[in-house]
Amino acid sequence: MEPPQVIDLEETVDLFDESDIVVAVMGLTGVGKSHFIALLGASRSGCSEATALVGDSLSSGKLHNLPLTEDLYMFDVSLETKHLDVFVLPRRGRKIYLVDTPGFDDSNMSNSKILRMISGFLTRAYKPTKNVDGIVYLHRITDNRVGGHALKNIKLFEELCGSEAMEIVTLLTTMWDVAGSVPGFTKADFERHEEQLISQYWGEMIQKEATVRRSLNTRESVLSVLDHILDIRMRREDEESTERPALKIQKEMAVPGMALANTSAGKIVASDFESELREKRIKQAYLQERLTISIGSDEKRVRDDLEQLDIEITRLENEFKLLNTWTWGQAVAWVGGSLFSGLMLLGFAAAFS
Numbered sequence: 217m218e219p220p221q222v223i224d225l226e227e228t229v230d231l232f233d234e235s236d237i238v239v240a241v242m243g244l245t246g247v248g249k250s251h252f253i254a255l256l257g258a259s260r261s262g263c264s265e266a267t268a269l270v271g272d273s274l275s276s277g278k279l280h281n282l283p284l285t286e287d288l289y290m291f292d293v294s295l296e297t298k299h300l301d302v303f304v305l306p307r308r309g310r311k312i313y314l315v316d317t318p319g320f321d322d323s324n325m326s327n328s329k330i331l332r333m334i335s336g337f338l339t340r341a342y343k344p345t346k347n348v349d350g351i352v353y354l355h356r357i358t359d360n361r362v363g364g365h366a367l368k369n370i371k372l373f374e375e376l377c378g379s380e381a382m383e384i385v386t387l388l389t390t391m392w393d394v395a396g397s398v399p400g401f402t403k404a405d406f407e408r409h410e411e412q413l414i415s416q417y418w419g420e421m422i423q424k425e426a427t428v429r430r431s432l433n434t435r436e437s438v439l440s441v442l443d444h445i446l447d448i449r450m451r452r453e454d455e456e457s458t459e460r461p462a463l464k465i466q467k468e469m470a471v472p473g474m475a476l477a478n479t480s481a482g483k484i485v486a487s488d489f490e491s492e493l494r495e496k497r498i499k500q501a502y503l504q505e506r507l508t509i510s511i512g513s514d515e516k517r518v519r520d521d522l523e524q525l526d527i528e529i530t531r532l533e534n535e536f537k538l539l540n541t542w543t544w545g546q547a548v549a550w551v552g553g554s555l556f557s558g559l560m561l562l563g564f565a566a567a568f569s
């Protein structure tokens with residue numbers, strides 16, 4: 217096999233041909249996105265050392281020993297932070313591109329950065345006859361309680377996709393293989409959790425035709441996810457329909473002047489920012505007050521805390537500003553590549569630095 221190239225995201229999206237299938241893989245951090253892509257066939261035997269960058273999971277997992285029938289190789293997408301990875305898997309005579317996205321986590325700062333990254337990619341992938349064909353959203357079945365953070369992430373995902381695109385969404389639960397082998401986890405517990413996800417948390421997405429699948433940590437179980445996406449795509453082609461459903465964020469970002477912070481998904485991230493900023497400013501005011509009555513070592517401690525807080529507030533403010541100024545225009549500058557100046561592109565890269 218040809219050694220994989222290192223290319224940038226702009227070129228990567230240009231690589232997608234109209235006949236290619238593009239699948240984005242999303243979910244909270246640590247749910248198994250990179251592992252899922254690796255299970256599909258990534259292997260050091262299929263690519264050079266330099267390109268085996270499928271995340272930490274690869275070095276700790278048992279994936280290297282998987283029997284491979286198809287080649288999957290990977291492009292390292294060189295946005296400055298290198299957070300989006302694109303893989304390609306030939307299947308049923310087509311090329312399936314898998315986009316590994318960074319997982320949202322607890323920090324508002326990185327959620328904003330990740331949303332800019334994902335929306336940038338989706339904006340770029342959105343063309344009249346080309347678009348994302350499938351989105352796989354992963355959830356660990358072992359997380360038997362859907363906490364506030366996970367719940368917010370589900371909402372964010374729903375708002376990113378919108379109800380019209382749910383047909384292309386697969387909700388994939390991972391870690392089913394640990395039932396019985398890890399104390400405290402029985403299959404019955406998992407099944408109860410799955411039922412709860414289906415009836416309660418994923419209910420609306422499923423009503424709008426999202427599909428639910430399980431990863432048994434086997435290649436077969438995850439290949440069925442891709443086959444389902446391929447089936448939908450081929451059915452559409454049989455019907456001679458070239459249109460792909462647009463995701464809500466793609467349509468929203470296409471509205472002239474719309475800032476990412478004002479999109480449905482962006483509003484969720486922005487409102488978290490606002491509350492975090494509010495809390496930090498209250499604490500800042502309190503510490504400033506305390507400084508006026510502090511002496512000696514106490515004064516030094518308060519000063520240090522204030523200094524740290526000022527840094528955090530400035531970082532949050534800058535990130536919040538970026539969310540509010542991130543528009544289609546900026547993304548298109550990134551998209552348009554050759555049509556726009558390199559300066560704009562540098563600006564885009566800087567936005568992720």
Ligand SMILES: Nc1nc2c(ncn2[C@@H]2O[C@H](COP(=O)(O)OP(=O)(O)OP(=O)(O)O)[C@@H](O)[C@H]2O)c(=O)[nH]1
Pocket residue numbers: 243244245246247248249250251252271272273274276277317318319320390391392393394431432433
């Ligand atoms: N047993 C088992 N382990 C899994 C499964 N899915 C993921 N893992 C393990 O869970 C850990 C995290 O998986 P990753 O694929 O790195 O998670 P991720 O979603 O890519 O995480 P981020 O890149 O941080 O967003 C790794 O050690 C994987 O090997 C699964 O279905 N079964």
Ligand SMILES: [Mg+2]
Pocket residue numbers: 249250251270271316
């Ligand atoms: Mg990963």
